[in-house]
Amino acid sequence: MKNLQPVVEFEDILARAGQYLEPDDLAILGRAYEYAAEIHGERKRPNGDPYISHPLAVCLILARMGLDVVTLEAGLLHSVLKEPNSGATEEELEKKFGSAVRNIVSGATKIANVKLNSKIAYQAENFRKMLLAMSSDIRVLLVKLADRLHDMQILDIPEENRKEFAQETLDLYAPLASRLGIDWMKRDLEDLSFSYIHPQRYKDLVERVDSSTLDRATYVNEVKALLSDKLREFGIRDFRILGRPKHLYSIYKKLIAQNIPLEKVYDKVAFRIIVHEVRECYQALGMVHSLWQPIDGRFKDFISKPKTNMYQSLHTSVIGPYGEFMEIQIRTEEMDKIAKEGVAAHWAYKEGAEISRKDARLFQWLKQLINSLQELHDPKEFLEAVKYELYQDEIFVLTPNGEVKELPQGGRPLDFAYLIHTEVGNHCTGAKVNGRIVSLKYKLKNGDVVEIMTASSQHPNRGWLSLVATSRARSRIRSWLRREEQEKSLKLGREICDRELRALGLSLKKLIKTGHLKEVLKKLGVNTLDDLLRNVGSGKITTRRIADLMVPEEVKAERSEEELLLKKKDKEAPQSKVGSEGIVIDGIDDMLVKISRCCMPMPGDDIMGFITAGRGISVHKANCPNLSALDPQRLIAVSWSQSAAVGHQTNIRIIASDRKGLLVEVCNSLSTDDANIVNIAAHAAKDDLAKLNLVVEVNDLHHLNVVLQHLRQINGVIEAGRK
Numbered sequence: 001m002k003n004l005q006p007v008v009e010f011e012d013i014l015a016r017a018g019q020y021l022e023p024d025d026l027a028i029l030g031r032a033y034e035y036a037a038e039i040h041g042e043r044k045r046p047n048g049d050p051y052i053s054h055p056l057a058v059c060l061i062l063a064r065m066g067l068d069v070v071t072l073e074a075g076l077l078h079s080v081l082k083e084p085n086s087g088a089t090e091e092e093l094e095k096k097f098g099s100a101v102r103n104i105v106s107g108a109t110k111i112a113n114v115k116l117n118s119k120i121a122y123q124a125e126n127f128r129k130m131l132l133a134m135s136s137d138i139r140v141l142l143v144k145l146a147d148r149l150h151d152m153q154i155l156d157i158p159e160e161n162r163k164e165f166a167q168e169t170l171d172l173y174a175p176l177a178s179r180l181g182i183d184w185m186k187r188d189l190e191d192l193s194f195s196y197i198h199p200q201r202y203k204d205l206v207e208r209v210d211s212s213t214l215d216r217a218t219y220v221n222e223v224k225a226l227l228s229d230k231l232r233e234f235g236i237r238d239f240r241i242l243g244r245p246k247h248l249y250s251i252y253k254k255l256i257a258q259n260i261p262l263e264k265v266y267d268k269v270a271f272r273i274i275v276h277e278v279r280e281c282y283q284a285l286g287m288v289h290s291l292w293q294p295i296d297g298r299f300k301d302f303i304s305k306p307k308t309n310m311y312q313s314l315h316t317s318v319i320g321p322y323g324e325f326m327e328i329q330i331r332t333e334e335m336d337k338i339a340k341e342g343v344a345a346h347w348a349y350k351e352g353a354e355i356s357r358k359d360a361r362l363f364q365w366l367k368q369l370i371n372s373l374q375e376l377h378d379p380k381e382f383l384e385a386v387k388y389e390l391y392q393d394e395i396f397v398l399t400p401n402g403e404v405k406e407l408p409q410g411g412r413p414l415d416f417a418y419l420i421h422t423e424v425g426n427h428c429t430g431a432k433v434n435g436r437i438v439s440l441k442y443k444l445k446n447g448d449v450v451e452i453m454t455a456s457s458q459h460p461n462r463g464w465l466s467l468v469a470t471s472r473a474r475s476r477i478r479s480w481l482r483r484e485e486q487e488k489s490l491k492l493g494r495e496i497c498d499r500e501l502r503a504l505g506l507s508l509k510k511l512i513k514t515g516h517l518k519e520v521l522k523k524l525g526v527n528t529l530d531d532l533l534r535n536v537g538s539g540k541i542t543t544r545r546i547a548d549l550m551v552p553e554e555v556k557a558e559r560s561e562e563e564l565l566l567k568k569k570d571k572e573a574p575q576s577k578v579g580s581e582g583i584v585i586d587g588i589d590d591m592l593v594k595i596s597r598c599c600m601p602m603p604g605d606d607i608m609g610f611i612t613a614g615r616g617i618s619v620h621k622a623n624c625p626n627l628s629a630l631d632p633q634r635l636i637a638v639s640w641s642q643s644a645a646v647g648h649q650t651n652i653r654i655i656a657s658d659r660k661g662l663l664v665e666v667c668n669s670l671s672t673d674d675a676n677i678v679n680i681a682a683h684a685a686k687d688d689l690a691k692l693n694l695v696v697e698v699n700d701l702h703h704l705n706v707v708l709q710h711l712r713q714i715n716g717v718i719e720a721g722r723k
Contacts, residue, residue, distance in 0.1 A: 007049055008056040016063040017072060025069040029059075032073040032097060039080045039088050047156035054150060055079055061146040065182075065341060071139045073097055074104035078143050081109045100137070107132075107140035108147065127172060141176065148173045149185060152192040166196035181311050183339055190249035198252075205248055220269055223320060226291070227273065234287045240274040270327045274336050278303060281330045285314050288328055292318035295325065303331070305396055305446075310338055397448045410469040411444050417452045418473035425476055427454040440467050459484075486534055492592075492616065493537030520549045538611075538634075592616025595648070599624040602648035604701025609638035647697050649678055650704060651723035657716035658690040665714050670696060673707045693723065 010033050014026060021029075036055050043051040059075035077097065080088040094102040107130060130144055152169055155162055170193035177186040195202040220243035227241050246269065273284050281303060288294075298317035306312045313331040320326035331339065394406050397416060407415050413433075418425030431438055432451040444450065460477045468474050494508075501507050508529070511517040517529065524541060526532045535541040593609075599621040601607045606622035611634045619638055620627055627635070656662055663682055670677055676697040685691050698704045704722065711720040 007053045008060050010056060013056065013060050013063055013072070016060060017069075020066055021069055021072075028069055029072055029076070032076045032101075035096065036076045036080055039083050039086045043083070045154075045156055047154060049154075051079075057150040057153075058143070058146045061149060062142065065142070065146075067139070067142065070098070070100050071104070071142060073101050074108070074139065074143050075146060077101065077105050078108045078147060081105060100139075103137055104139050104143055107137070108143045123168065138180075141180065145173060145177050145180075145182070145185060149189060149192075152189060155192075155196065162196050166193040169193045170197065181307075181338060182341065183311075187247040187249075191247050194249040194252060201252065202248065205252060209248065209251070216269060219321070219324075220271075223271060223326065226321075227271070227288075230287050230291055231273070231284060234283055236275060236280050236283060236287075238276050239280075239284075242272040242274070243269055244272070246270055270329065272336070273328065273330045274333055275330070276332060278332060281314055281332065284330045285316065288316060288318060288330075292320050292326070294318050298327075303335070307394065311335075313339060395444060395446045397444050397446070397450050400449060400451050405450075407444060408469050412442060412467055412469060413438065413440050413444070413450065413452065414464060414468045414477075415470045415473045416444065416450050417454075418468070418470070418476050420452065422476050424452055424454060425473060426460055426480055427456060427458045429453050429455045429458045440464075485538075489534040489537030490530060491537065493533030493535065496536050497533060523549055540634075594618050596620045596624065596626075598626050600648070600650045602650060602698065602701055602704065603640045604704075607638055607640070609636040610634055611636055647676075648700070649695055649697050652692075652694045652696055652708070652711070653719070653721060653723040654690075654692040654694070654711060654717060655685075655719040656690050656692070656714070657718070658684050658688050659716055662690060662714075662716060663692070666692065666694075666711065669710050669714060670694075670707065673703075673710055675703070675707045689718075 010030075013029065013033075017029065018026060033056075037052050040051045040055075045051050045054060055076050055078060058078060059072050062071050062075045077093065080086065080093070081090065090102050090106055093105055130140060148169060152166070155165070157165060169189055174186050174189040174193065177183075177189060224241045224243055228239075231239055231241075273288075275281060275284060295317040298315070300315040303312045303314060312335040313329045315327070315329055317325055317327050395409050395411060396404050396406055397411075398404055399420075405416065405419055407419065413431035414425060414428055416431070417428040428440075430440065430453045431442070432453065433442060433444065433448050435449075437453075460480045462481065464477050465474060468477065497508060501511075508517070511520070512529075521527065521529070521532060524532060524535070524545075526535060532541070593616055594612075595601060596618050601619055601621040601624075607619050608622045608624075608627060609617045609619050610627070610630055612618050617636065617638070654666065663680075667677065667680075677694060678697055679695040680692065681694075682690060682692045696707070698707060708720050708722070711717060
């Protein structure tokens with residue numbers, strides 16, 4: 001299953017690079033090779049090959065792509081900085097080979113000497129470093145891709161790590177190669193990853209595809225002959241026709257996605273018609289569609305609207321000979337070169353050439369990707385966002401002024417709004433698409449003209465996160481929500497601290513003036529007063545801790561022995577305060593209290609409080625399932641006061657035989673028991689049953705039990721209980 005690669009020699013690189021580099025460049029490569037060989041010395045790879053064989057193989061891959069001498073140097077030197085005890089430094093690299101080589105090698109080198117708490121964090125930081133480096137020089141990514149390709153070709157790492165390494169390659173590096181337009185590398189990385197992630201499925205598919213090779217070759221030759229005759233009839237003389245089998249991983253994805261056997265994958269072969277002029281591409285397309293029936297929805301024109309990676313071609317699928325589906329691609333020789341080599345086909349660094357418009361477009365996409373990921377600090381969230389961005393095909397939509405904007409497939413109005421400007425996104429109320437108002441859930445399509453509607457009173461909410469497809473929009477929404485939560489926490493924290501300090505005869509101003517606040521901040525490990533208040537408001541720092549630390553020692557000393565004893569007693573059994581809902585709260589005075597809507601507790605229920613960010617205390621039933629998902633450090637003991645207010649809402653569900661007059665009797669029973677009906681919803685269920693969902697207002701748990709008992713006594717009621 002492992003690809004057995006021959007060991008590369010430096011002469012192989014000279015032979016390939018000598019086809020396009022000058023002798024002086026080859027001499028520079030020689031010096032880079034000598035330095036790399038000296039640094040790596042006698043070190044061996046796990047498979048027994050000299051370690052220098054790996055950078056040589058990487059350099060040869062880059063030479064076959066026709067890349068400049070700086071990139072080839074970096075390929076030879078990309079491992080020297082991580083060579084143990086070699087003494088190689090970035091400064092020495094710059095002195096010997098220049099700043100460009102140094103920057104590429106540094107960007108392609110994994111992070112070191114950084115303690116991270118998980119493999120995911122390590123993977124994310126390595127990838128983040130590479131993305132940042134490639135934003136200024138894309139050659140970092142080209143070296144990294146060549147490095148990963150050779151690693152996958154030999155994969156001489158412990159057996160238990162191979163599947164994980166291959167999965168990372170499939171998730172991150174193969175789609176990056178695709179984004180750069182290097183299609184052959186993307187296919188190789190996918191097939192190699194497939195062979196390690198699903199070895200048995202890979203082996204079975206190889207055997208089954210190989211068994212049909214003869215039949216497929218006959219079919220390919222027949223189609224090529226037919227296409228050649230027809231192209232000449234249409235007046236196209238100079239052309240090439242290629243018929244190649246689709247790579248194994250693409251066939252496997254189709255088998256899985258469509259849940260079909262291999263025999264039903266009709267387009268296992270893709271045909272390519274290569275002509276000389278753009279007009280001939282469209283002529284050839286007309287010929288193909290006159291010869292075979294095109295399949296609806298399978299035509300794509302990437303010539304008039306190239307992909308981000310500069311790829312251009314016409315794609316169509318037809319029902320070919322014997323009723324089999326065929327995919328046909330039509331493009332010029334120049335387009336075919338770009339399709340094979342991607343960004344390397346017209347590399348901006350060759351001979352100091354100016355960066356082309358197509359290269360500039362690719363760089364723009366890379367920088368947008370990096371900028372949109374800057375605010376994602378959670379490693380798992382970062383990697384998920386990268387994968388999402390890499391796997392999305394693009395669509396093109398227009399502003400009302402005709403300016404073209406690019407979005408990933410599945411992009412929605414909010415993505416478009418945040419692409420225009422962050423403030424436009426933050427205040428987006430809706431959109432007009434092609435002059436018609438659409439919801440924020442609408443998925444934009446190629447060619448849509450989008451106009452964003454805004455209002456100063458509109459702000460992001462958490463629901464928006466499910467309505468966006470780009471990491472840029474998602475990061476902007478999260479940023480606004482974080483700021484909003486911090487502001488609420490700051491306000492609540494200030495209120496809590498002010499109340500606590502007033503009870504002690506103190507204030508924040510006094511503590512700042514005396515300098516005692518600096519001691520408090522130091523003890524709590526926070527930098528500023530605002531940080532302290534936010535932590536109090538979010539529940540990270542308890543009010544009891546604040547009350548203890550805020551009182552200066554000299555104030556404590558001034559108190560009488562009786563007061564100190566009383567304070568000590570209160571610490572052991574802190575005085576509870578009554579909140580706004582008749583809730584006794586442990587250690588907090590005059591606190592905003594809210595009865596949770598998920599379980600609607602009432603006097604008589606065992607309850608527990610949860611300190612919310614910016615919204616006071618939310619009170620739940622002690623057995624509420626939602627409590628298990630909350631931060632236990634923000635839970636607080638609460639209980640009902642003797643003077644708890646009457647009028648507590650609760651949900652009641654009734655199941656009864658569906659009969660005339662049932663609803664009237666239910667309402668009469670509730671009225672007799674002095675239970676106020678807030679809301680009622682009734683509908684017929686199966687088996688002649690009726691279901692009633694009510695929200696009623698009762699005094700306490702005892703009152704509720706009386707109400708339920710009387711409801712169960714109504715004729716036909718099967719079940720009546722608290723929902």
